[in-house]
Amino acid sequence: MKPRTADKIATGVIVTFSSVIVAVLLGLLGFILFRGLSHISWSFLTSVPQTIRAGGGIGPQLFNSLFLLVLTLIITIPLGLGAGIYMAEYAKPGKITGAIRLVVEVLSSFPSIVVGLFGLLLIVNTFGFGFSLFSGALVLTIFNLPLMVRVTEQAFRGVPKEQKEAGLALGLSKWKIIISILLPVAIPNLVTGTVLAAGRVFGEAAALLFTAGMSTPRLDFTNWNPLSPTSPINPFRPAETLAVHIWKINSEGLAPDAMAIAAGASAVLVILVLIFNLTARWLGRVLYQAFTASKVMK
Secondary structure, rough: OOHHHHHHHOOOOOOOOHHHHHHHHHHHHHHHHHHHHHHHHHHHHHOOOOOOOOOOOOHHHHHHHHHHHHHHHHHHHHHHHHHHHHHHHHHOOHHHHHHHHHHHHHHHHOOOHHHEEEEEHHHHOOOOOOOOHHHHHHHHHHHHHHHHHHHHHHHHHOHHHHHHHHHOOOOOOOHHHHHHHHHHHHHHHHHHHHHHHHHHHHHOOOOOOOOOOOOOOOOOOOOOOOOOOOOOOOOOOOOOOHHHHHHHHHHOOOOHHHHHHHHHHHHHHHHHHHHHHHHHHHHHHHHHHHHHOOOOOO
């Protein structure tokens, strides 16, 4: 076979596979949005769900998902950044470093149901946090830490060596080089890791069944005391997230419009993920330009 013919065949196969993947993704998004957009309204987004009667909403579940995202990222980002920076800049090659990388890889491959049961036994029961947003955030941190550590390490290792050497030539300390030279260049990749971690938070259901719970107490959105059991910002209260709510409706929903509620909630979940992705990438671009004085980020 001639090289030019082989090149055309390989290009055609790659384009075909890429087109199939894009078509499947667009079809999935289109199907979810087509079924659910007609059910979305302000009342649907803000009202409480109904067990038997029609007309329930997803207000508490929507707030719980966003609040859980914030809690999880507050825990995950500092730990992931610190561990990734250590692995990239401070850890010396050896058995200990290899063992740490092995642990990170093993954590990333754990089934969510296993991690959920681990959270139930250790965080919920042994530590006594109960079914709460905080327990769910800790379990989701276990999922997201391997991803953040790997992304951070690769982002810092991907910075050109010449930039680091230039900092050393100027007499900068290692920490100053990290925060002034390496971190600004690595921000786009760090934003990507954060987006992937956030997607896991929005979509996870199995682990949260055993840690955050499947019910939400009656919330008083005028009560902002974080220690009150009816306060929406109390991290130690049970909280049913949007993904768990969708699963619960599809499996045991008794309301006559249960399927419509599930379709609308699914559409809202997809829209949330898209908005968060676009916002995070925009913020990463702004930070990159601010730190590097660059007008264009390739």
